[in-house]
Amino acid sequence: MNSSKNNIRYKEYQADVLVIGSGYAGTFAAMKAKARGLDVLVVDKGRAGLGGKTPWAAAFQCYDPASGQTREHTLESTARDSDYLVRRDIVEMWHEDSLQRYRDLVAWGAIEKNGEKNQGDVFRQQLRKNGVKLLEKVAIVDLIEQHGTVIGAIGFFNQRATAVVIKAKATILCTGSGSFKVPGYPIGSLTHDGQAMAYRLGAEISGKENVDPHETKKRFLCHPWGAYGTEYQWPILPKFDTLPPPPMKDGKPPIDGCAPSDDPDYVPLDPNAPPPPPPPFPMVEGDEMTYAALRGDVPVTPQVVVGGKGQKGPNVMPEDEELHFSATAGMAMHRFDGIFTRMGSHQTGVTGLYAAGDATYSAINGLGVSSCGSSVQGARAGIEAAEYVSGLHSLPEVNEDDIQQKVELVFKPLQREHGYSPAWVTQYLQNLMTPYFVLYAKRAETLQAALMNIEYLQKNVVPKMKAKDSHELRLVHETANMVLNAEMKLRASLFREESRGAHFREDIPARNDEDWLAWVIISQEDGKMKCTKRAIPDEWKPDLTLPYEKRYRKRYPGELEYRGAELNA
């Protein structure tokens, strides 16, 4: 046990590769790095395989060339479903590796004979069995950087305020994603910690303007499940003779050997059927109705609903079941915003720092593609980090003064006699961000108003949060990350002056291909948040010779009228 200047004790650990997070991405990253003979340490603020979103995932979908689907088809459909913002390099990784990741899971026993999945315990067993060191219930607060290189991380044991300092040659962020939910919703896995840590060190973040209401039914405008998922997921399921499925369940074929979907829209798949025809135009029907509900023309009653496997959470649902939607509850944002890794790689742009899974931007979604995509990316990140480490002989020299300063900063909220409770700040933040007119049907003036509040929080409230114990200490740091993420979401939403994908600007309800076939990249410059545009490669763009209405089949409310008015102006 070491101690810092002010006698804050800390435990020190060392590893070749540090993996933060132990869901699909973290587990695969650790296993791959370990298989290359390295000393690997996995840290999770919860329990291995049981934190984050991994325990919720049921379907796991991979690409099987034997299914008859071509890569061109999936590339084109994922591009179209993301309004051309998908990272095609990551789709290609999924083409290459996903089947093998499925086989790994079967070999580990994470997919049982009846198709049920059992990641949690299996992930922990596999990590331990293979000699990966595991630290559970340790929340990582920040990365340690020296001369532009990440050399580890700093955090503390959640249940006793003991600081942890980890020195490592390479670090992989597999910290999952985050979201803004209704007040009272538990925030533990919604806090975007990895993005915040990477951003503070200069990594690029993208996709923050997107929203992911997920539990929402298909009538919700900008519904990403409909927009990104259903159109392409069925044709690319592997053929059952390649991956023998477990027995039928409830009369439905299982999805890629996993539990069948309980989605009421689920249509049993005939493995021999030709790919379904393109959806009718317009693709999403009923937007107008939901839009009316959002605007308050339909009564809305708060209720508690169950979504997913026993998942419970406060929800907001119109009284009319037919109009079932939930703008704010359910699943968290994932894969549509995150760390923008280098093309074809999981390198973050910061030396020694890698990222994978929901923590990264890919804009690939669809039933089973998220868990599978996180597995694919995790494995690749583990290999890349291992290759980087193989060129380094020893752990970098660490400046002890810097570490001690960081430890003191992490624990400062415990020493404050007066300050804001993190629970109060989170309530305020959730109240501010979740109304439909802030993040869903956006307008410049409402975004500006919310941003003004966030700027106030950043300047006057976040630095004065106070913790009375180690539990509150974790909440303080998570809340600070959420406030930072709120700023990113609002700035990116203001910056993208069009509607695209899961970003709907009520005041600009149409795509603008001339200016916005581009990613919004967020980075830090001189301590300030900056948004820039990065054009997507020309060969990834839609066929610009097609008329607009054919190029994009999903309509935003008011889109065609807006375009008509623009053209006539």
Ligand SMILES: Cc1cc2nc3c(=O)[nH]c(=O)nc-3n(C[C@H](O)[C@H](O)[C@H](O)COP(=O)(O)OP(=O)(O)OC[C@H]3O[C@@H](n4cnc5c(N)ncnc54)[C@H](O)[C@@H]3O)c2cc1C
């Ligand atoms: C209800 C629900 C249903 C879903 N269903 C499906 C499905 O059927 N099919 C599908 O493909 N996908 C599904 N998904 C999405 C899928 O679960 C995720 O895409 C996937 O699990 C992400 O894996 P990951 O490893 O990237 O992140 P996560 O599983 O979220 O893991 C992140 C880990 O990092 C840890 N962590 C975070 N911050 C810190 C920190 N500061 N310090 C230490 N540890 C930290 C967390 O505790 C967690 O264990 C579903 C998600 C939900 C919520």
